[in-house]
Amino acid sequence: MKRIRVVVLTVWLCLALVSCGSAETDALLKIHFLDVGQGDCILLRTPDGDILIDAGTEESQEMLCLSLDRLGVEELLLAVFTHTDEDHIGGADGVLSMIPTREVWVNGSASDNESAQMLFRTVEKNDIELRAVCAGEIRRIGDVVLSVFFPFDSDAASGNENSIVLKVHCKNFDMVLTGDAGSEQEQMLIEQYGTAQLDCDIYKVGHHGSNTSSSAAFLSAMTPQYAVISCGAGNSYGHPMGEVLARLEESGAVVLRTDLDGEIVFETNGSELRYRDVSLVLQ
Numbered sequence: 001m002k003r004i005r006v007v008v009l010t011v012w013l014c015l016a017l018v019s020c021g022s023a024e025t026d027a028l029l030k031i032h033f034l035d036v037g038q039g040d041c042i043l044l045r046t047p048d049g050d051i052l053i054d055a056g057t058e059e060s061q062e063m064l065c066l067s068l069d070r071l072g073v074e075e076l077l078l079a080v081f082t083h084t085d086e087d088h089i090g091g092a093d094g095v096l097s098m099i100p101t102r103e104v105w106v107n108g109s110a111s112d113n114e115s116a117q118m119l120f121r122t123v124e125k126n127d128i129e130l131r132a133v134c135a136g137e138i139r140r141i142g143d144v145v146l147s148v149f150f151p152f153d154s155d156a157a158s159g160n161e162n163s164i165v166l167k168v169h170c171k172n173f174d175m176v177l178t179g180d181a182g183s184e185q186e187q188m189l190i191e192q193y194g195t196a197q198l199d200c201d202i203y204k205v206g207h208h209g210s211n212t213s214s215s216a217a218f219l220s221a222m223t224p225q226y227a228v229i230s231c232g233a234g235n236s237y238g239h240p241m242g243e244v245l246a247r248l249e250e251s252g253a254v255v256l257r258t259d260l261d262g263e264i265v266f267e268t269n270g271s272e273l274r275y276r277d278v279s280l281v282l283q
């Protein structure tokens with residue numbers, strides 16, 4: 001949805017501060033882009049429970065478990081693994097062993113690498129419901145709706161190009177997360193969903209800011225207010241790439257990066273989106 005104005009230190013923010021703690025605000029959704037180095041890990045917190053999207057690298061696993069403990073995550077209603085590359089499921093074993101998890105979504109059932117085999121073993125060992133999902137899957141958790149936009153086929157092989165693409169919706173708030181999907185998939189998304197459904201307030205930048213993602217056409221379809229890049233400081237891939245940063249800047253999005261900003265937290269009540277001391281009115 002489009003923003004019409006920026007309001008700094010709104011009444012909502014003041015009320016939130018007075019209430020001494022996010023749990024007491026009227027937030028319907030808190031989004032934590034956790035700093036897991038060169039990987040992805042996003043925690044969605046709702047009054048009805050928590051959802052994890054990806055689990056970073058094996059190297060960041062211990063830090064991730066500590067972060068989830070610090071945040072008081074006691075159960076996961078759902079863990080979504082966008083694809084089975086190590087930088088997205090490396091910490092899954094530790095998380096799923098530590099935190100009771102009701103359900104796991106993957107983008108295909110193939111255990112095509114060591115990390116994936118470990119993930120599937122952990123899921124089985126902990127008796128977690130496992131589902132290979134595809135476009136059309138919808139999960140409502142209170143006022144938050146998760147819609148799977150991609151892949152179109154649940155038999156898809158797990159890889160960047162078949163990353164689960166999610167749309168997270170909460171009243172007037174929308175966020176698009178594309179895992180490591182590339183520009184070819186972005187074009188398919190544009191053709192399938194159009195600007196009306198891709199329009200969003202936050203875009204989790206595809207593939208850590210690689211030049212293979214975040215095409216100008218895709219950014220123009222989404223018109224995000226914020227673009228969040230999850231990547232490691234000084235990573236060997238050169239993420240985020242200069243061309244992508246230029247395209248994001250051109251799109252008008254405010255760019256946030258876990259390598260520079262650390263953990264990035266947003267909060268919304270469905271009509272305003274708050275990041276630090278800035279609140280946007282959503283429409």
Ligand SMILES: [Zn+2]
Nearest residue numbers: 085087180207
């Ligand atoms: Zn990745």
